[in-house]
Amino acid sequence: MRPPYKLPTWGSYPMQTAQAKIGGTAKPDTLSLPSRLDSGTVSDFEQDAHNFIQNGVQELVLDGSKLYYLTATGLHAMLGIAKSLQQVQGKLSVCNLQGQPKDMFKACSFDKIIPLVDSEANEAQEELAA
């Protein structure tokens, strides 16, 4: 059984949703990305993502619907999370990226390592289930 989630520090960092098993089917948990993911916000993001992993989450979807600016530091953080999840046989995917973050993600071929799902989180779930 999954232990209870430790909620991260609230404040300027945006909300996140933690979806537990529903109806006996494991659904990926979703972490909402902040509006900027760069050196100023990356520590909070890493902390939150690692909280999920420490709580036993293996399939995590990053929701980029609010993200409008992404830098290399943000990408490195995502890669670190993906690596941590791989070590526990888990998976990371990203959904709802658009504009500059999507261009950055693709220019660095991150979509070849971390699946990028364009629409809603349930599509990310299908990707992870595949």
Next chain:
Amino acid sequence: MTHPVAHAPLTILEEFLLLALDDAAGQFYSIARSTLDCATIGAVLMDLTLRQRLDNDLKDLFITDTAPTGDIILDPVLQTMALAPILEPHPITYWLRQLMDEGEALREKALQRLVSHGILKRDDKKILWVFGTRRYPMLHDQEVREVKLRILGVILRDDIPSPHDMMLTALAQSCGLFRHILSEGQLNAAMPRIELVARMDLIGQAVAKAVTEIEAAIAMASGFR
């Protein structure tokens, strides 16, 4: 025989130099000096990025924190970059060009540190009593074996790379070092994966582009097309 000294984790620059050194000869593989300079600066920019002093997006590289890292190789470069009257962002290629003249000195400092860690030894010799040559034979190959194992895990086993290993892979690919690490068959099989990992970092992409331009210029100057 000396023993390796306990030391901080090696930087990207130090690991790159270990990969670029031919163990048998104690000298760098045949790589154009300007290519090595460019890769050296790229490595320093990568190390500063991993220490959250620099960051980059698709357009520019920018300083995010001018606080010293405590690393005697990285801090002078950060200081030089921070000395600009206005911390105006510039593309990565701008900084590669601006700092390339520092490449050899930075490389020498990093090699000295590897000597002080007991990983390499410095061997100065004279040829015909006049021409000096300097070699850096490997004293302990544990570090270089570990680096190679990590990189091979990334390119042969599809491990998700750490940002450090992703950047190191990009530099090694820019300088053609994989042909010294892998057999021809392995290299051909792994090339799509190597190219993918090498594309994952924008500094690595800028170094690769600069190296291609340098090599084209050298070829033109040598009369080859």
